[in-house]
Amino acid sequence: MTDWRARLGTLGVWAPTDGLPLEEAVSLARFLEEQGYGALWLPETLGRDPFVHIAHLAGQTERLVFATGIANIHHRLPGPMLQAANALGELTDGRFVLGMGVSHAPLVQGLRGVPYEKPLATMRAYLQGMDASPYMARGPKEPVPRLLAALGPKMLELAGSHADGAHPYWTTPEHTKQARAILGPDKLLCVEQKVVLSEDAEVARGTAIGALSTYISLPNYRNSWLRLGFTEEQIDGHDPAFLDAVVAWGDVDALATRVQEHLDAGADHVCVQALAPGAPFTPDRDALAALSGVAGRR
Secondary structure, eight states, X not given: OOOHHHHHOSEEEEOOGGGSOHHHHHHHHHHHHHHTOOEEEEOOXXXXXXXXXXXXXXXXXXXXXXXXXXXXXXXXXXXXXXXXXXXXXXHTTSXXXXXXEOOOHIIIIIISOOOOOOHHHHHHHHHHHHHHOOOOSOOOSSOOOEEXXXXXXXXXXXXXXXXXXXXXXXXXXXXXXXXXXXXXXXXXXEEEEEEEEBSOHHHHHHHHHHHHTTTTTOHHXXXXXXXXXXXXXXXXXXXXXXXXXXEEEESHHHHHHHXXXXXXXXXXXXXXXXXXXXXTTOBOHHHHHHHHTTTTOO
């Protein structure tokens, strides 16, 4: 069986490549492979289909693992999700991880017009549907790992009992510690961490505020931040303590320290999202090049 901790390594990259022309997305994937990153995590929002996109990128690389961060379960029935995951697992020769999530009511019901029911019950039923779905093709050599976009304790429990682990987003090392305690020692914990390679507090925090703008009103994230002890006033007022907790900034050593804090708290793999000041949705390659040599390798 594949040792996914070893295959993923301690450091990956989370990047919204929908903002890049296709040739630049391919260039980024090749760059990350050359830099020694273990995986590239791609979101699903309103842009490219992540499975189609990954199929193309995987064909342009040799070792890099690809993961959905996350595939929205409301966009596909359980059977088609299983088909897509197994097809990519076979196509990439085991270089694919399926991250799935319930997304958010404003995105699902508001933008897509799809009913948004109780997230926990919906995810549990969805996983059961995947397990019950037939797959008639040859398939991958080994099952594709399934990770859940889990923030709250109940979804984390479900990730531990019905999946292979969790992929938390917009969290902190304290959340990572809590998540590991709930998941137990054997499940994969792949956490996302935003970073800004800048020692200018105004620039770094301004970049963090820009990144927060599309997320700050989404209830799943707000509830997670509130559980971590932040107040509504801190979140809405962009309190520096809140900003600095969810977005690491400073020189490369400061960024590497935050990655290490997640690893020390129980993360197996940290998906770094390098925010480029003044260039939303464009990964900061300078930051990624600097981090590749130090973060997670101490």
